[in-house]
Every structure is written in structure tokens, then in C-alpha cells.
Amino acid sequence: MEKNERTDNIMPREQKRPEMPIIKRKCYSCGKMATKPYVYHVVPSYSYGAQIPTYSKSDVKTKRVDLKGKKKVSVYNYCNRECYELRKPPEPYEL
Ligand SMILES: [Zn+2]
Secondary structure: OOOOOOOOOOOOOOOOOOOOOOOEEOOOOOOEOOOOOEEEEEEEOOOOOOOOOOOOOOOOOOHHHHHOOOOOOEEEEEEOOOHHHHHOOHHHOOO
16 A cells, blocks of 8 residues: 655656747837837947847047937837838837
């Protein structure tokens, strides 16, 4: 007779994964809530893969003109590419 049933060493066959939460983002173009948003990142001055210098307040080497909104990465959400084409995010210099 088993008097002490231990199941600790038994790995669960299926590991229940939490379901992906539905991400809803308001479309920048049409204002609808997009569940699978087409996300557009506006990274002023730097492109992806480029080395972004570490921000240091005491180390200001940037030109005055570049300071405005330079560190800010703007994120624009769209339903899809079409919405993006209809209303493109403002250029960094327009911000
Ligand atoms: Zn849209």
C-alpha cells in the first residue's frame, strides 16, 4: 500500500500557458481600436541598429536644434499598412 503519494517528481505533461492578451491600440489614422496593430516607431535621428548614445544630462553635446524631442521615441499604432499610408506619422522635424 502506498501511504505517501508523492507527485513532485512528475512533470506536468502540458504546461498551461497564459493566453495572449488582446492588445488594443487606437489607430492613429482612423481612430478604430486595432487588435493587431501595425506599430510604427518614429525614432528621430537614429535608425534601428544604430548605436544610441547613453543619455547623460551633464554631457550635452547635441546641437540645440536637435534637442527638441530627440530622445523621444514616438509610437504610432495603425490597423494595418493601409491606415498608415492614409495618415503617416509626422516627421521628427514636425514634432
Ligand atoms: Zn485604422
